[in-house]
Amino acid sequence: MKGIFAAIGTIAVVVMFGALLSIETIDEGERGVVLRNGAYSSIAEPGMNFITPLVDSVKSISIRTNSRLYQDEPFYSADRQAATMTVSVTYKLAADKIAQIYSEYGGEEGVLTRLVDRRVKKELKEVMGTFTAATAITERERLGVEVAKAMTENIAGPILIESVQIEDVNFSDAYEKSIEKRMLAENEVERLKQEKKQEAERNEITVAKAQADADAIRKKAQADADAIRLKGDADASAIAARGKALRDNPTVIDLVKVETWNGQLPATMVPGGALPFVNLSPN
Structure with a gap:
């Protein structure tokens, strides 16, 4: 009886060992090439795969980056x-x-x-x-x-x-x-070009500003001259009109005197002289 149990135990161990040998696990990121007696048989996907023990073998190939x-x-x-x-x-x-x-x-x-x-x-x-x-x-x-x-x-x-x-x-x-020296030289040339360009731009700005200032001065001078001319024309017209009025109506002179009198009589008077604005001559 003991021999029978021993045999059964041995068979169980062999079966379990065979079962273990028939399982092949493939990692994610890999594929398994199943070889049967050394020849290509199939592809084993990631996870648990069953193969024939002692007959099949698996060669893993990575598909990771x-x-x-x-x-x-x-x-x-x-x-x-x-x-x-x-x-x-x-x-x-x-x-x-x-x-x-x-x-x-x-x-x-x-x-x-x-x-x-x-x-x-x-x-x-x-x-x-x-x-x-x-x-x-x-x-x-x-x-x-x-x-x-x-x-x-x-x-x-x-x-x-x-x-x-x-x-x-x-x-x-x-x-x-030598490349470094040449690059430094080229950079220096480029720097000088940029400085020259910036200087030219500054000069253009200065010239433009001077031109604008000159235009402004010229326009102001023209405006002042026009104002003086217009005022002179107006004054001349006023004088001409006043002269004509005096010629046409001499009494206007007396009216002007009255309009400009401050209301005070002279403190001293020449004997025999007439009071201001009093015309003693007969009409």
Whole structure:
């Protein structure tokens, strides 16, 4: 009896062990390639998958976003200056092409080696060959855009290039110093141009203000002259009218005297003299 229970226990252990061997767990962000006797069988999705123990095996392939660094890649600029560049490529394997990735490339590393590595080196050299050393330094952003465009357009296969980042561009120390001096000189020339332009603008403003002031003075002088002329004309007209009135009516003189008299008689009088405004002559 004890032997029977022992056998049953052994069988149970074997069954449980076999059950454990038949379960394969795939993480999220991965896909499993199920191989039966070494040949492709199916794709295992994330989660718990059942396989045939001792017959099936699973090779996991990541479909997460990842980066590959290409450090100190040599190249020549359009003006034949030697330099090195460090570039990082961000990529992701196509989740719907896992079978192709395994059967044709053997996995992620095969895709990178055969599709990306050689193309990166080639595209870097070709793009950099269109930039002079100076523009590669001063137009880093445009350089990055051109490199990324070349790689995304020319790397074909079960991989998506998400971005390309230029980490560093290094020319010789002597050349970089010469570029720095030239840039400083160009900046100084530009500064002098700006100062000259600003000075010219200030001069234009000064001339315009002087012209405006002169116009204002001229207009005021003209207005004053016109006012004086008009007043003179008015005074002359008034004098002419007054003279005519006196000629036509001599008694107006007496009327004016009366209008301007302050009401006081002279304190002293010449003997025999007439009182003011009193006409003693007969009518």
